[in-house]
Amino acid sequence: MSDPNATALRTRGAVAFLTPALLLIAVFLVFPALWTLYLGLTDYRLTGIQAAYPHVIGLNNYTAALGDPAFANSLWVTLLYVLGSAVIGQAGLGFALAWIFRRWRGPARNALEVLVITAWIIPSSVVAFLWIAFLDTRQGTLNAALGNAAIPWLFSWPLLSIIVFNTWRGTAFSMLLFGGALNTLPPSHLETARLAGASSWQQLRDIALPTIRGHILTNLLLISLWTFNDFTPYLITAGGPNFATDTLPVYIFRNALINFQLGYGAAISAILLGINLVIALIYMRLLRARS
């Protein structure tokens, strides 16, 4: 039996504690999101007559987007980018590094972690400049290392270049997360398996992977969403050449802030939001299936 006064007090306390946070979320998240949905229904522009007097044009922005081959291209490019750099690149490489070096301790491991994390913590603009310098056709470091080759990396393999770039940049997060997860494996399990004659591959498949499945899915959820919304490639390729790296965020930026079509940009943002929700739901389904 709980004292009704105490319960009321607890409820009031909870409300008092939550209100500021909820207000912040309402002002900075919910309102802008709803406002974006509204803008997506208008012909609002950054300049011109539609900047002063925008009109509601219904779903025209959405039908225009769905009929725009550039939007379809952008969606496809984004999927490849997420699959290549987040799922295969960052998660794959991150897990491989964490697994291979799981028994390392001491300065060697610290050095490895520092190296990987460095790529993660340098500001985007600096990193973008480093990669432009690295991949430049005539004066690039990579071509110099290949014996004065003149391979136009960002021109001939633009999407691959930014996939490799983003893998390099983001692997640290996955590696740290997986490293932590692998540390939670009871050493006795692996020991027993080894004594029973299980190979390294069998230990990985039958013990490690099932145990940290939750970590893997959470990690995939986070990095897929981050990569989906990643804008850094724009700093390297500006979406080009000829839209080969025109991911959805770049497409939105081009339309909203280069072509000044804010209404159209808002509509695409809403579509992007929907795609993000779908990705999240799929991962959460998988997570729930586990428990």
Next chain:
Amino acid sequence: MNAKRHVARMTVLLATAALLVTACSGSSSPPATSAPASSAGASSPAGSPITLTIAANAVVGGKSNQEAAWITNYVIPTFEKQMAAQGENVTVNFNGTGVADEQYKAQLALDLKSGSGADVFDMDGIWIGEFAQANYIKPLNQIVPAADGWDGWAQITPAVQANMSYQGQRYGIPSGTDGRFLYFNKSVFAKAGLPADWQPTSWQDILTAAQTIKSKVPGVTPLQIDAGTAMGEATTAQGFLPLLVGTGVKLYDESTQKWQGNTTQIQDVLNFYKQVYTTGLGDPQIQLAAKGRDQSFQEFSQEKIGILGESDYMWRGVINPTGGVDPMQDRNTEVGWTLMPAMTPGSGVNGQSFVSISGGGGRVLNPNTKYPKEAWALLSFMASKDAVLQYTNGQAQITQRNDVNSQILSSDPLLTFVATKVLPLTVYRPGFAVYPQVSQALQLASQEVFAGKSVSDAATEYNNTLVQLVGADHVASGS
């Protein structure tokens, strides 16, 4: 337990998504109706400190160094001293950037939309219409009634004033004008056996010279005519429109009130682009790269480009041995220039055999300025004879002022060439708010023809965009 985790994940998710959405949609406030600045901005009493800011797409040691250095070293100290002599305590700050023009424009629009921004800022003339329609800028005489009485207007020709005007109202003081023509590298030409006084009289002459360079001077890109969306307005002003007026039409015909849609003339231009960039005469990589225009400047200065279509800006701002971004010590002997020919002799607008396109920027007052009187004093000071003379400082530059031009005209051969040969032939871009959007559609079409599309497909697609922008009644198509 599960539910709690679910909520936590949903929160993370929504936060991520909403942040992205707001980041991408820019400011979320409704378009502000700005209060009339003239009533809000009473002058401060003498002696109390006033701060003014100048914004320009120029940085000392980088882009448009000449202007940035002039503002920092001359305008600010001189103006502050003049104001102090009148008993006003004015401090002027310079807010310089060095980015692509489209980025500068977006920054400007966002600043003005939120009611902030510099008091006096640089703008390209072709942006005036769309900024005026959005109520971001106002006619000068509405901000400062005294603006119409400025003695400097008499020195600025009406065509140049029109660059910074919209619907007959002056929105800013022009800071000069420019012209487009072809540059060529004389030592590349010598190696190819081409004359140092080269003067092509048709597009075919340009292509023939480029083919000669291609076969005789390996390692050099024979010809660059700006194309593609990455170059932005440079593509339209330096490439597409000079070509188009060479076919005998203007992008917008005042008499029929129609824009050029899918016409034979537009297709002729697209065919020329296709020829240049699919037969190895031009380097499509430069046109598609994120910093392609900078790359074309750099390669021209390093003798890696034979012929380049550009404006006089390159001469004074890029390859200038003193203060250029890519200085050429031997500029005056190495670099040749020649008029842009029409498609065939006599096929250009008004039956001309040679053509050009002009534009030009200027400086505008922020309608939200707290000190309109002082801001106008600064703006008009920057366009005074002394200040403009100081700006040119002996360098090649068509200024806005006739009195300055006549004084410095003969000091530089390229300046003389532009003033006497190019400007009489030139055509100004249409001063409509919708022009920048039409321009973007042209940029896209010019890129698509060498990225694989057929000329007629690219022209049809351009035509569709144009119809959406201006309505079918205002689009000319066919021949």
